[in-house]
Amino acid sequence: MTFREKTSAPADRSITSGGSRGNGTAKKAVWEYAPSAESTEHIQLRDRYDLFINGKWVKTRKYFPTINPATEEKIAEAAWASKVDVNRAVLAAEKAYNNVWSKTSPKERAKYIFRIARIMQEKAREFAVIETMDGGKPIKESKSVDVPLALAHFFYYAGWADKLKYAFPNQQFSSIGVVGQIIPWNFPLLMAAWKIAPALACGNTVVIKSAETTPLTLYKLAEVFQEAGLPDGVVNILSGAGDTGAAIVNHPKVKKIAFTGSTEVGKLIMRSVAGTSKKLTMELGGKAANIIMEDAPIDQAIEGIINGIYFNQGHVCCAGSRLFVQESIKQIVVKKLKHRLKSLRVGDPLDKNTDVGAINSKMQLKKITELVNSGVDEGCTLYQPECRLPDKGFWFKPSFFTNVAQSNRIAQEEIFGPVLSVLTFRTPKEAIEKANNTQYGLSAGIWTDKGSKIFKMVGAIKAGVVWSNTYNKFNPASPFGGYKESGFGREGGLQGLKEYLNF
Amino acid sequence: MNMNPALRNLDSLHPAVDETGVKERAAAIAGRSVKKESKVAAIKMAVSMIDLTTLEGKDSAGKVHAMCQKAKFPLEGAPEIPHVAAVCVYPNLIRTAKSALEGSGVKVASVATSFPSGQSPMKLKVEEVRKVVQMGADEVDMVISRGEFLEGNYDYTFKEVQAIKEACGEAHLKVILETGELETFDNVRRASLISMLAGADFIKTSTGKVQPAATLPVTLVMLEAIRDFYNETGKIIGMKPAGGIKTTKDAISYLCLVKETLGDMWLTPDLFRMGASSLLNDLLMQYRKEQSGVYQSAEYFTND
Structure with missing residues (x-):
């Protein structure tokens, strides 16, 4: 869709003062990004x-x-x-x-x-x-x-x-x-x-x-x-x-x-x-806890949540699929998350403006759908933004559940899709307990403005990688790997070399 | 700590900002690909949002008169290009601008309150604002007293904006935070919230006299403050990045930032402005390029 010119002449440009606005405004102009597909002409593939x-x-x-x-x-x-x-x-x-x-x-x-x-x-x-x-x-x-x-x-x-x-x-x-x-x-x-x-x-x-x-x-x-x-x-x-x-x-x-x-x-x-x-x-696998403390920089934490779970359609072993929000800020976080989901662009993966692409396979789509249905059946509240999905291909709307308990299937099993479970906690101690209460231990995220809290939490969380005030950051010099049923051995860094040598 | 009851709201609006996260997000939005018809539409929209500015000691009636012509008819032979939103001048040139722009729909904005430093008594600043409104300014661009703010005297900042707002009467108030002097994003967010609580119609990044002036990250922080303030109070506040926006690509990045942070509702000159001087010609040059497929020499575009 492209920009439509305002139908009325732009004569009245007065800035209405801070109060309510919108009354009497002419037809709203909508400016959209035109499709911007990456060219596939230069690629060479055999049959x-x-x-x-x-x-x-x-x-x-x-x-x-x-x-x-x-x-x-x-x-x-x-x-x-x-x-x-x-x-x-x-x-x-x-x-x-x-x-x-x-x-x-x-x-x-x-x-x-x-x-x-x-x-x-x-x-x-x-x-x-x-x-x-x-x-x-x-x-x-x-x-x-x-x-x-x-x-x-x-x-x-x-x-x-x-x-x-x-x-x-x-x-x-x-x-x-x-x-x-x-x-x-x-x-x-x-x-x-x-x-x-x-x-x-x-x-x-x-x-x-x-x-x-x-x-x-x-x-x-x-x-x-x-x-x-x-x-x-x-x-x-x-x-x-x-x-x-x-x-x-x-x-x-x-x-x-x-x-x-x-x-x-x-x-x-x-x-x-x-x-x-x-x-x-x-x-x-993993079922990472992404923990948002009440003193976190909330807007950046929202980006971290989005990046944590919707990056690569959630097909990420270290995806932040369990969101733990401190109860005092739960409402604001959920509200902002809903708002942010609306601006995610789902569609043609080759379009340079696409944020969420296609589900990797029919089989994976079936698995995601089944798990999401179980969440609904178990009484969790599902939120999905309104967005049109392409007719062909495998697609799943970026989604999140509220009213989720630790015991729900969606909070325990790895979904490996763009589906987040929102859980809450009251104190740092409770957050640590809940974060560790899983058979997995690959990664975690902690969001707080307070450095001392970061160090305390990082030490207590049983996960191979813990990000603080960011998520899904990788570097070849930094080892990656899991605790418990998320695996053993490390890839990346010096530790990654060790795995390929006999001592 | 905050004696002013209106400032009690401040903490519930969560002042913490993470610098790395803001920069990452701003860079991601700046990476949007805007091409073809959406680029043409963006260029026109950007022109209509410009506050065409000259703020120099050597400004004269001749200079301002010429700039006003450019403001009304940015591109010769292209009536589809809208006029800019406003011209922004020093108080002494309001009358010149006013008469040059009469009936055009282009507003006259004047800087005031001992621009750019703001270092004079509040009483004088209020007086200055009354004067510029009387001289016919439709919009007033004030500066906050950064010294007071940085001393933690938030109550002063609140009262200052409040008093100026009152002196503005019908004129619209843009509050310049001078983010380059506030330095941290926490400060920027706090100053944004205080200004909005005190009655700002617009919040604005910079005077253009201090580096860095407008940047995408600092604008993002302010847009997020506007969004949160709207969610909390229902009041719609406008945004004006100013200084350093020179290219079409910059301008489009700002439009993307507004679209993805506040939504389409804010993409109007009523709620979003860009304070700039050299940006206009770059937009026009890109417009011609989209039309003809080739770039024209800068000499084909009049300076004012």
Whole structure:
């Protein structure tokens, strides 16, 4: 919709004084942002992606379509790696480890990783557009978060490759060998970077599998590896489903598994590697508490709530899905939250002004819908802003529940969608108790103007990451990971290097 | 601490502001993509919201007269471009402006209260305001006494605005906080709330004589104060960032800020103004570019 001129001549421009206004005002002019879609012309995609094994594109028997969740149109086909393919990939990685990568000097390894980062940087826009098309996230986010952070991880770990003995002074360590990595669909490229960069820096070779709904950017990354001249077999990229993942996990030559995904699958993996010598890092689900104290800067806290739960449609393991508001400010916070939700722009993920994009898959939409229905059935109050959703594709309005108790299903289970539960507390002690009363412990947020409160709360909350007066901030130098059923092991920072070395 | 009963409301309006968060939010809104027809509409709207300003010691009748012509007809041969909202001048030039603008719909705003420092006795300031209104100013742009405010003398600030408002009579009052001197966002929010409680019709960032003048983050803080004040009292207050808004891109960012913070209702010259001098020609240049597809030399646009 575009701006409509005022119909009446702008003769009467008097400023009515501070009292009531609006009476007698001519027809209201509405100024809207015109559609501003990111161009897709410059991207290069194949119709079909084979597996990337030993530096070559390898065909397999089965392929599956990958669709754009915003339009339900097929973008390309991707290979469904079988057990045989996985074996081939692991053997290629083993050979590359023994013959090439373990003999490559750390300084040379660093050069390759720097080169990868720089090539990614050159292709940043293409990566962002493909990430958005394949996953449904707003282009604004893939451009400003996913891609820059992914390449920042490569830059960061490239720097460590030849300085490992300074990272771990007076310790004996060695690389592990072939590592198996399984990544989720919410941040495909970023999660790949989190896993591949430290693995390579430490001298390991990799077999990595993308998620079923988002294989494309990982295959684009394979093209970057080719362009960078990374030796064949150092990184092998597969796509497929649960059976592919299981074959990687159970392969005897895989020495370590790094998994990011649901707690449910994480438990399956832990069961299957129990009794073996495989190393594990698990980055699993979450149900983060975002705690707003009564002395918080409220308008900025509102932004933190929005960013915490509606960023990437809430498909974020560290999403601030449980909002804890001090009772004295509950009304004002809920009121402001409602107001803010109205200005969220839901729609075409490729539009530069879109704030909330498409739900990643039909399956995920079904899960979100089911959980939201349970909230309504259990008597919680649902709020959704009025907004028109596109006819095709998978969409869910940004939503929040009030009248939520800790015992409600929506307050306990990870929804992994744009749905917030608003709970209240009376004292800091109660906030801490409630925040910790969950099987998860990945992240949390604390909002207060008082520094002493921040330190007290941060120390008491059992979560791997606690943000204060901000939310969802990431940096390659800062370790990320969970407590309890949110997983173990850390990614990012020095701690992230440790996971890819034997001591 | 606040003796004035009207200021008891202040704490319930939650004065804390987080600087990092404000800057992030302002930058996010400034990142909006406004193109094609919505850009053309934004340019026209921005022109209609300008307070075309000259505030210099060397201002003369000739200068002001010329500027008033520009205010009435910003772009030769483009009647679809609206006139600006007002011209803003020193008291001595009110009469010149008034006669030049007669019947045009462009308002005359005058700065007052020992602009820009505000460092003179309250009695004199009130007197000055009465005088400028008598001389025909439709709008009065006052400055608060920053010294008193920074001493924590909020009661003084309240009473000052209140007295000036009373002296304004029918004229509309814009209260300049001079945010560059208040420095912190907490101060800006508090000064905004006090001014609104005391009867401001508009709150305004800066005199243009102190750096930094208007910025997106400081404007966001003031817009949020306006929104909260509206929610609390039902009173609708206008906003005027002034100083340093030079480009079309800047102006559009401000419009986005208003749209997303206060809503479409505030996107009118009655409630949103931009104090500027060089902005107008950049808007016109961008307008021509949207029409013809090419940029014209700055020399095709008259300075006043």
